[in-house]
Amino acid sequence: MIAAIWATTALTITGMILFAGLKAWRGWLDLRRYEIAAGRSAPEAPDPTPGVRIEMADLKERLRRLEAIAQGVDL
Template sequence: MGYDIVLTIGALSLTGIGIAAAATLKGWQGWLELKKLELASGGPRADAPTGTGGGRIEMADLKERVRKLEQIASGIDY
């Protein structure tokens, strides 16, 4: 009788962890899709005037941020 309770609790715990993992994975995939859409829509627009440096400045800023994040991730102080 004691093993039945342990098995039931174990099965319910495993089911709960599986549901939480599936929900987390679904949320992560949604977030990645959102970021892909943001990146795709952030490109040069056809109606943007040519000769403006705003897009290039923003891209340089983003590249600098990525570089700093990569340094932090690798443990390098800057």
């Protein structure tokens, strides 16, 4: 009798976990569909100004340096 209760409990918990995982998967798929649809309907952004380009290059260089520091590489 005890074994049947444990088996039923385990099956119920497994079902709940699978249901939650399936719901999360469907939510993620809906999010991706929304992102793809938004990307298609959005107009193309104009080229960034030279100031923005310089700032982006600076940020990329900082990121490259931080990654090198994290990996222990000396620049």
